[in-house]
Amino acid sequence: MIQENFIKLYEQSFRENWDLPCYTDYGEDESYTYGQVAQEIAKLHLLFKHCSLRRGDKIAIIGKNNARWCIAYMATITYGAIVVPILQDFNPNDVHHIVNHSESVFLFTSDSIWEHLEEERLTGLRAVFSLSDFRCLHQRDGETVNRFLKHLDEELHEAYPKGFRREDVEYTTLSNDKVMLLNYTSGTTGFSKGVMLTGNNLAGNVTFGIRTELLKKGDKVLSFLPLAHAYGCAFDFLTATAVGTHVTLLGKVPSPKILMKAFEEVKPNLIITVPLVIEKIYKNVIQPIINKKTMKWALSIPLLDGQIYGQIRKKLVDALGGRFKEVIIGGAAMNPEVEEFFYRIKFPFTIGYGMTECAPLISYAPWHEFIPTSSGRVLDIMEARIYKENPEAEIGEIQVRGENVMAGYYKNPEATKEVFTEDGWLRTGDLGKLDNNGNLYIRGRSKTMILSSSGQNIFPEEIEARLNNLPFVLESLIIERNKKLVALVYADYEALDSLGLNQPENLKAIMDENLKNLNSIVAGYEKVSQIQLYPTEFEKTPKRSIKRYLYNSIAED
The missing domain is CATH 3.40.50.12780 (ANL, N-terminal domain)
Structure with a gap:
């Protein structure tokens, strides 16, 4: 067991780094010191308490990297609740599934994502909050969230009559063996697995970052990998916040042009x-x-x-x-x-x-x-x-x-x-x-994972499962070619023959339609650039798994 308590790392950091810059949204006016972040966390804790949230309740977060994403995450774990970060590229069906499967009671989301979600399908949610200003976007019948938020400043003053000060930062006592994070490795129903990460797992990564001095007090980092992913989250965010580093959150697609400009302006230390x-x-x-x-x-x-x-x-x-070092x-x-x-x-x-x-x-x-x-x-x-x-x-x-x-x-x-x-x-x-x-x-x-240009994990089997459900597709194989996804498809020629549709022009029209339908139901980074017809059934192992390695050369054509 890691000696340092994961939650207490942040209690200590907010007190010690009170006046230092903490989170800044790149290209926007939104910026917080460690003290201001601690006060925002205190407000959310008052809200959680008002709603009688318990230790171990799940709170989901989905949206681009920004300061309020980080504050919502920090408020969740320091209260003793379990945070469920969701990749913003997941399509609405996957988001519904993860929120329901995780039994999340609150959801923090960007307004644009909320527009595409169906509240009637999110049966366990008690309230939904905007990541642009923390206003309540939706509350379940009988909840009093909106009423409470109208008087939040008064509630804060009542709880802290002398103003919220660094000595007021005091977080829940929760041992490192408790689960604090559910990280879904995939968003597709039937494949998704919620990885249960404990305070000890998170503290293991963060204290390693501290011990090896990856980041130090007063350093700067540019966070551009999705924070809903374990990699960027552990170091650009969790380690950085534990030591007093200033985190600038890109919140945009990290194209080389955008990144170079941001690197020049932020001048990160790591x-x-x-x-x-x-x-x-x-x-x-x-x-x-x-x-x-x-x-x-x-x-x-x-x-x-x-x-x-x-x-x-x-x-x-x-x-x-x-x-940078x-x-x-x-x-x-x-x-x-x-x-x-x-x-x-x-x-x-x-x-x-x-x-x-x-x-x-x-x-x-x-x-x-x-x-x-x-x-x-x-x-x-x-x-x-x-x-x-x-x-x-x-x-x-x-x-x-x-x-x-x-x-x-x-x-x-x-x-x-x-x-x-x-x-x-x-x-x-x-x-x-x-x-x-x-x-x-x-x-x-052996897992066949593909990494997208913006850092997301792509699991070919999941896209194939969806493609195989579309008309006249007998089996398929997703490969990577020139950093784009291509689908090799072995068509159901028998069914096409029986309907008199086995002509090149018909086949092209069918597959074009399949491509359009497939891309409408997968995440943005999972979109397939083209469907290429394959003339024979794919070779398989005795367990009927496709021998993927035989088709790598096609990816390089």
């Missing part, structure tokens, strides 16, 4: 990102320089190459704000060419490894200790082993245990039992090897 963002910067900033004829010639001369690499490194560091890359495999080049020019980057079920961190090494092609060292509070069905095999499944490992999947004992070995190790579903110094080398994902 950058947490996914490979695709770095790979785009490499393509846009570095490649045009090194592909020039004169530059290629200069790089072939031993005495010149070091100087030129130094200049390129400086250009890249300056483009990312110039003040390192760039931590995680979430998916890094392009080997980019990794090799960054290592050659001594760019301060490192690659870590984790999963939602570990909140998320499993391995990490600071950039100057990072070994190329690895994913860092297994954390000192974690253990890893490689399970091989065949002892002669070079790689096996990475299995882990330790402080960061989840309590299980919410209301899903079957899935929980399946993901743990009989002796208590978590099966990651990833393949790799471990060296004598504890460095992990990941060689492939």
